[in-house]
Amino acid sequence: MNDTNPHAIMKQPLPDSSATTPPALVFEARGLKKDYDDGRVQALRGVNFRITQGEFVAIIGPSGCGKTTLLQMLGALDLPSAGILHYRGRSIAELPDPAGYRAREIGIIFQAFHLLPTFTAVENVQMPMFETDRPELSRTERAVELLKSVGLGHRLDHFPAKLSGGEKQRVAIARSLANGPSVLLADEPTGNLDSDNTKSILELIIRLRREQNMTLVLVTHDLNIARMASRTVQMKDGLIVADHPAT
Amino acid sequence: MTFFTIIVRGLQRRPVRTGLTLVGISIGIAAVVALVGISRGFEASWATGMKVRGTDIVVSNMGSALAPKPFSATVRDRIAKLPQVADACAIYADLTSVEDASMMVVSAREWGGFSWHNLKLISGRMPHDAMEPAVVLGQTAAEVLKKKVGDPLQLETKELTVTGIVDGGAMVENGSVILSLALFQNITGNEGRINVIDIRAAPGLTEDEMKHLCEQINTTAPEARAMVAGEHLGNSQAFRFISAMSWGTSLLAVIVGVLGVMNTMLMTVFERKQEICILLAIGWKPGRVIRMILWESALLGFLGGIVGVVLGTLAVKVLETLPAIHGMLEPDFNAGLMAVAVALAVIVGVLSGLYPAWRSSRLTPSLAMQG
Numbered sequence: 001m002n003d004t005n006p007h008a009i010m011k012q013p014l015p016d017s018s019a020t021t022p023p024a025l026v027f028e029a030r031g032l033k034k035d036y037d038d039g040r041v042q043a044l045r046g047v048n049f050r051i052t053q054g055e056f057v058a059i060i061g062p063s064g065c066g067k068t069t070l071l072q073m074l075g076a077l078d079l080p081s082a083g084i085l086h087y088r089g090r091s092i093a094e095l096p097d098p099a100g101y102r103a104r105e106i107g108i109i110f111q112a113f114h115l116l117p118t119f120t121a122v123e124n125v126q127m128p129m130f131e132t133d134r135p136e137l138s139r140t141e142r143a144v145e146l147l148k149s150v151g152l153g154h155r156l157d158h159f160p161a162k163l164s165g166g167e168k169q170r171v172a173i174a175r176s177l178a179n180g181p182s183v184l185l186a187d188e189p190t191g192n193l194d195s196d197n198t199k200s201i202l203e204l205i206i207r208l209r210r211e212q213n214m215t216l217v218l219v220t221h222d223l224n225i226a227r228m229a230s231r232t233v234q235m236k237d238g239l240i241v242a243d244h245p246a247t
Numbered sequence: 248m249t250f251f252t253i254i255v256r257g258l259q260r261r262p263v264r265t266g267l268t269l270v271g272i273s274i275g276i277a278a279v280v281a282l283v284g285i286s287r288g289f290e291a292s293w294a295t296g297m298k299v300r301g302t303d304i305v306v307s308n309m310g311s312a313l314a315p316k317p318f319s320a321t322v323r324d325r326i327a328k329l330p331q332v333a334d335a336c337a338i339y340a341d342l343t344s345v346e347d348a349s350m351m352v353v354s355a356r357e358w359g360g361f362s363w364h365n366l367k368l369i370s371g372r373m374p375h376d377a378m379e380p381a382v383v384l385g386q387t388a389a390e391v392l393k394k395k396v397g398d399p400l401q402l403e404t405k406e407l408t409v410t411g412i413v414d415g416g417a418m419v420e421n422g423s424v425i426l427s428l429a430l431f432q433n434i435t436g437n438e439g440r441i442n443v444i445d446i447r448a449a450p451g452l453t454e455d456e457m458k459h460l461c462e463q464i465n466t467t468a469p470e471a472r473a474m475v476a477g478e479h480l481g482n483s484q485a486f487r488f489i490s491a492m493s494w495g496t497s498l499l500a501v502i503v504g505v506l507g508v509m510n511t512m513l514m515t516v517f518e519r520k521q522e523i524c525i526l527l528a529i530g531w532k533p534g535r536v537i538r539m540i541l542w543e544s545a546l547l548g549f550l551g552g553i554v555g556v557v558l559g560t561l562a563v564k565v566l567e568t569l570p571a572i573h574g575m576l577e578p579d580f581n582a583g584l585m586a587v588a589v590a591l592a593v594i595v596g597v598l599s600g601l602y603p604a605w606r607s608s609r610l611t612p613s614l615a616m617q618g
């Protein structure tokens with residue numbers, strides 16, 4: 001179990017050159033397609049890529065080019081129409097327990113935060129833990145710990161309506177880490193935030209990713225944000241048109 | 248936070264709607280409790296009435312009216328001759344208005360017959376003879392009619408005197424106006440007519456022998472039907488009708504309850520579509536969402552059931568104090584009926600949640616990312 005202990009040894013991704021064993025392959029897509037409305041909308045038109053353990057991939061591209069759709073495929077929120085999409089060598093479309101995959105392997109962060117309005121911060125963070133056999137007390141403890149690690153130790157019992165945008169996104173980040181995922185998927189996580197909050201939320205996501213050696217796939221419009229990534233994937237009209245390592 | 252907290256929070260989010268749904272379902276359950284309780288109580292107390300009079304078999308002609316149809320008094324003598332009949336007492340029983348009370352049991356009993364023996368005097372005295380213009384009142388009847396010993400009592404066109412107040416040992420008895428059969432026949436112009444015969448069988452008869460005796464009586468007296476006491480009310484058409492009505496009304500109330508809960512749960516699912524999608528996106532299994540909805544509606548049913556049982560009991564208590572029916576109800580509110588009512592409410596809750604739960608399970612997590 002990945003714990004967010006600030007004193008934990010930081011696990012850095014191994015640099016490619018010095019690696020004796022290459023970093024594990026996390027995602028692999030070949031000819032990945034996604035249609036909507038019986039093929040009238042082609043959101044993904046044959047996408048190929050490989051993402052390895054610990055990478056920070058920024059996905060950029062104009063509105064409607066298929067960024068969110070791609071993230072949904074990676075998170076098993078929806079099924080591809082054609083092509084191959086593997087997670088650690090297994091087809092995501094054929095996972096026996098897609099909910100379990102979403103609960104334990106993946107953490108998702110949305111642009112609109114998507115907290116449940118009738119639950120407090122600490123309760124929202126516990127939601128994904130119901131799919132594990134963690135007992136009640138330990139659920140609460142871990143949620144408190146996670147909220148402290150995102151700097152919200154003083155907002156545990158606040159309802160979402162009483163939190164600022166930045167605070168809401170911090171709760172959502174804590175929730176995404178609930179079950180110690182190995183992959184973080186973030187769809188324009190700072191899209192609803194002002195520039196100060198954008199900066200601190202990104203720093204938080206990047207710090208947590210580094211501390212826990214998570215793979216991060218982040219969709220953004222902002223080229224300044226994309227520059228922080230180890231790799232930038234540019235999409236257009238449902239295809240990947242450029243794939244650069246960080247400069 | 249436990250899963251149960253999530254369920255409760257789901258009901259708390261729209262307190263007014265939850266409250267109104269609770270009222271709806273609890274009224275349904277209250278109707279079940281009140282109607283079934285009353286009709287079962289009626290049956291039970293009628294049976295007790297028979298028992299305290301020491302009646303084994305009742306001979307009467309329970310048609311569709313509330314009071315049995317009259318037949319000739321000679322039937323009594325024919326039946327009394329049967330070897331296994333130990334004793335017979337002719338009665339004319341009527342359900343009629345007496346002074347200010349709209350419905351009273353008037354029970355005119357053969358002078359000297361065994362059906363007088365269970366009456367214990369509380370005050371006053373029994374009539375001196377068969378033709379003295381006197382009545383005795385069961386204690387509830389005395390209360391309802393506001394009479395004490397020595398007061399006059401108008402029956403049909405005749406003014407009688409209340410000579411005694413009695414404890415009959417059963418609700419039916421205590422709610423009755425009791426007088427001599429001959430006097431009553433004289434007043435009402437029903438000479439030679441009776442409509443009930445209480446029969447004591449020879450001691451030690453088995454249940455089968457008792458049934459056999461009934462058949463014998465039926466051949467001897469085709470004018471009426473003999474039935475083992477306690478069973479006879481259940482066989483009366485009027486009682487069956489009341490019983491069917493109470494179950495029918497209850498069923499209707501329950502159906503209304505189901506629709507109410509279903510509507511609420513459907514609204515809740517539509518309203519929480521986005522939230523359900525988010526839960527699915529962060530890893531909840533569809534089965535957990537289904538369970539959440541079903542538990543919510545089951546809890547709604549359970550709470551409605553509890554409130555309904557309380558409401559139904561209170562309603563009957565209020566009903567009992569109404570002068571028109573005071574002393575005529577002896578509702579049977581046993582723990583079994585309460586448990587059945589609450590269980591029924593929970594079943595109603597779960598059934599009403601099935602469709603909404605199925606709807607919720609068809610939501611897909613990808614909707615969470617849009618909007």
Ligand SMILES: Nc1ncnc2c1ncn2[C@@H]1O[C@H](COP(=O)(O)OP(=O)(O)OP(=O)(O)O)[C@@H](O)[C@H]1O
Nearest residue numbers: 036037041042043062063064065066067068069070
């Ligand atoms: N559920 C759906 N049904 C029909 N069409 C859809 C659906 N989801 C997405 N699309 C279409 O697929 C295309 C890609 O959508 P997607 O949301 O992936 O774009 P995006 O790159 O995330 O855009 P944005 O930057 O505006 O968020 C768009 O044309 C969109 O209208």
Ligand SMILES: [Mg+2]
Nearest residue numbers: 067068069187
């Ligand atoms: Mg998008």
